[in-house]
Amino acid sequence: TGRNLRWPDWASLTLGVFVCQACSLLHRSIPHISRVKSVQDTWEDSEVELMAAMGNGAAKAKYEQKVPPFYYRPTHTDCKLLREQWIRAKYERNEFEFIEKQEPYSAGYREGFLWKRGRDNGQFLSRKFVLSEREGALKYFNKQDARDPKAVMKIETLNATFQPAKIGNPCGLQITYLKDNSTRNIFVYHSDAKETVDWFNAIRAARFHYLQVAFPGASDEEVRKMHFDPTRFKKRWFTMDDRRLMYFKDPLDAYARGEVFIGSKENSYTVLAGLPPTTQGYHWNHGITIVTPDRKFLFACETEAEQRDWIAAFQRVINRPMRPQEYAGCYLECWTGADRKADRN
């Protein structure tokens, strides 16, 4: 029952939400929006009332009421820039309360300059990019007044991921696309964090809208799920400690590369044998899909026996109701549906 880093031990008095330590640090960086206080501190009655008046559930209903289905919601393992921009988009720019503020990434057209890494010398040069849903492509131009684009990347094959370490810039984006049936990459960034995240979400929006047209019967939720499958499988060593599924590059590594919180079926967690049929590069026979309230996690085992054992282990955890102290996920990025208030009562 020990605390962990995700325990919502901090409160934003201005916003009325409880957050974990990692998120409290991000909140501190926008003090004009969020004033953070430890729950361990002495609290005035008025402050307690303030928190009771809002709370995580009500704040989510207010600040996240219109998050577009394609919009990327960061998790705690995402880079700081992406997490900070999520918090700013939500509380500083109120982008998810007012649809007109989503125009930079939802209008279906976007153009601007990005720094692009040269293929040969690795130097970054400013290039004009044009994303057009109508034309079904992202293009870039070597010269500002050039008529012919240097590259045309079809939206149907387009994907963008944040790769700050690989690109050596906190705003580094890797854009992948198919050309002549092979995967190509380009590496770009914008010096402004918001601009970078807007480009990232504009690309996601274009791909989302493309899939909506390609699969007219599918619901938003189904499109979102078939979506930006970053399905490049990597071999990882997994351990499960109570509800925490952790993975390591090597069994002896000191630090997990990531972890997945596994809640209970009452909180909409499910484990399924197999992978979604839309998984790109689908040739994995012993797949496992863990469905969480926020997203799906895809795994593949080498043998059927391993698949069976892991599914049984996940099922046991999912069947077990959560204890109050397990509602520890920080609301901001890994919402588990409960308020800190609930565990005080």
Ligand SMILES: [Zn+2]
């Ligand atoms: Zn958090």
